[in-house]
Amino acid sequence: MDAIKTKKLNKTYVSGHFWSRKRSVALVNVDLAIKEKQVFGLLGLNGAGKTTLMKILLGLVSPTSGKALVLGRDIREASNRKYIAYLPEMPYFPRYLTPREILTFYGRLYELSNSESKTRAAEALQTVGLYKRADSKLREFSKGMLQRVGIASLLLNDSKLFFLDEPTYGLDPLAAKEMRDIILGLKKKGKTILLNSHQINEVHRLCDRIGILHDGRLITDLPVSKVKGNMEDFFIRTVKKL
Amino acid sequence: MRASAEKLLAVAGNTFKECVRHRILNVLLIFAAAMIGGSFLIRELAPGAEDRALIDTGLALTELFGFLTVVLSLFITSYEEFEMRNIWITLTKPVSRRLFLAGKFLGICLTVTINTLLMLLLLLALAGINLTTVNLSFIAASLGILLTLYVSVGFTMLFMVASTNLTTGTLFAVLFYLIGHLTQNLKAIISGQKTAEAVKFTATVFYYILPDFAAFNFREQLYLSAGSIHYPLLFKASAYGLLYALICLLIAGFAFSKKEL
Numbered sequence A: 001m002d003a004i005k006t007k008k009l010n011k012t013y014v015s016g017h018f019w020s021r022k023r024s025v026a027l028v029n030v031d032l033a034i035k036e037k038q039v040f041g042l043l044g045l046n047g048a049g050k051t052t053l054m055k056i057l058l059g060l061v062s063p064t065s066g067k068a069l070v071l072g073r074d075i076r077e078a079s080n081r082k083y084i085a086y087l088p089e090m091p092y093f094p095r096y097l098t099p100r101e102i103l104t105f106y107g108r109l110y111e112l113s114n115s116e117s118k119t120r121a122a123e124a125l126q127t128v129g130l131y132k133r134a135d136s137k138l139r140e141f142s143k144g145m146l147q148r149v150g151i152a153s154l155l156l157n158d159s160k161l162f163f164l165d166e167p168t169y170g171l172d173p174l175a176a177k178e179m180r181d182i183i184l185g186l187k188k189k190g191k192t193i194l195l196n197s198h199q200i201n202e203v204h205r206l207c208d209r210i211g212i213l214h215d216g217r218l219i220t221d222l223p224v225s226k227v228k229g230n231m232e233d234f235f236i237r238t239v240k241k242l
Numbered sequence B: 001m002r003a004s005a006e007k008l009l010a011v012a013g014n015t016f017k018e019c020v021r022h023r024i025l026n027v028l029l030i031f032a033a034a035m036i037g038g039s040f041l042i043r044e045l046a047p048g049a050e051d052r053a054l055i056d057t058g059l060a061l062t063e064l065f066g067f068l069t070v071v072l073s074l075f076i077t078s079y080e081e082f083e084m085r086n087i088w089i090t091l092t093k094p095v096s097r098r099l100f101l102a103g104k105f106l107g108i109c110l111t112v113t114i115n116t117l118l119m120l121l122l123l124l125a126l127a128g129i130n131l132t133t134v135n136l137s138f139i140a141a142s143l144g145i146l147l148t149l150y151v152s153v154g155f156t157m158l159f160m161v162a163s164t165n166l167t168t169g170t171l172f173a174v175l176f177y178l179i180g181h182l183t184q185n186l187k188a189i190i191s192g193q194k195t196a197e198a199v200k201f202t203a204t205v206f207y208y209i210l211p212d213f214a215a216f217n218f219r220e221q222l223y224l225s226a227g228s229i230h231y232p233l234l235f236k237a238s239a240y241g242l243l244y245a246l247i248c249l250l251i252a253g254f255a256f257s258k259k260e261l
Helices: A050-057 A099-109 A114-127 A143-154 A173-188 A200-206 A231-240 B002-021 B023-045 B050-083 B087-091 B097-129 B137-162 B166-180 B184-191 B197-209 B231-258
Strands: A002-015 A022-035 A039-044 A065-070 A084-087 A161-165 A192-196 A209-214 A217-223
Touching (some): A002 A050, A022 A209, A039 A200, A050 A192, A084 A143, A099 A143, A173 A200, A192 A200, A200 A231, A209 A231, B023 B050, B050 B097, B087 B097
Antiparallel strands (some): A002 A022, A002 A065
């Protein structure tokens, strides 16, 4: 089964007042199929539509037309989001809560009991090396530490599908390596991952398949093994061709 | 059903924690306490009616600072959710937008209730020091303030969700709060014998759309009815307030479910 499937997905943002409407096309007829247990890397220049595609797949934005199914279901239905996890680029959390509290809160939204949520939150914080700071206020945290809390939030539930938007953004080299190890660990466990990243080498190392979005169109979708030569050169060649 | 109730309580608890720990809201509470304490001095300006000056000023300040708590709590939490985008992580969990909003409503109401009760306790303590007799109607007056604030939570939430930016939403909420204290005047227009039918109709429509805060004002009874509570009136006001807040919440839920994040 496809973990993610889109059919003729279109998104046009409309802004301004009714007398001066502005339209900007974000996605054009995107047909995408990501198989279960696959790690898919989504590449593209800034403004290519990567975040919009991810937001539609997460149910944060509605498509203008077309269909998007996640784990075979319409993700806009809350109950269908039970087995997905999402890490945004630069995650931000309520400043006056602690990592333990915010993770316990997310656990409860995943329908875990209070005690189970607390246990999983502690385990996740241990995994990302933040257990000692579990009860510090999040406003005291650096960008990299917030990213680690975000990573911990991925590990709370036994999710099947992970959406990772620039997961190593703001991390120091050691933490970035740990993040890559976590992704590889998820891959080994047979999880499906949609990875949105500008770090082409990271995508090369972690992904089974890549897709390149350019001006809202999916211009390339192929297995990483079929990329000839250097991945970075391949990406630049593909985008410059258009 | 049980899972939804647990999520609702989790969102409410989380919102409450966020609000009570926020430095700005703590400073506001301290400032409110200082101002209410100041009403102890204001009574000196009303010789012969010191008791009434103390209680009236105290209750008016409690409502005003309660409303500021509503607006600031919603602005701060909404800013973090929408502008800093922490809502993206929350709403990708199995929780519906309507349920999230309902939980937030409960959390803000709880914050406002506790802050208001603290201010009222301070006022009672001041009344005790001043040897002012406070009768049972004080409870009705306090409930009236809470109802005003719950209604305010409802429409402030609606404006913040429906408007394109939080500042516009806040501005609308403040205007609505001010107009809500004048709505009673529309009744005079509606019942005026020389008023044109079209004007009467328009006034009636506005009367039902705008909140009527006069319905929650039981402060006069503190001095008129010798301490008795007019229960039917209190019940009617509670039903009106809760229904108004619920309708605001339902419309806000609809707008939020369509909102692109």
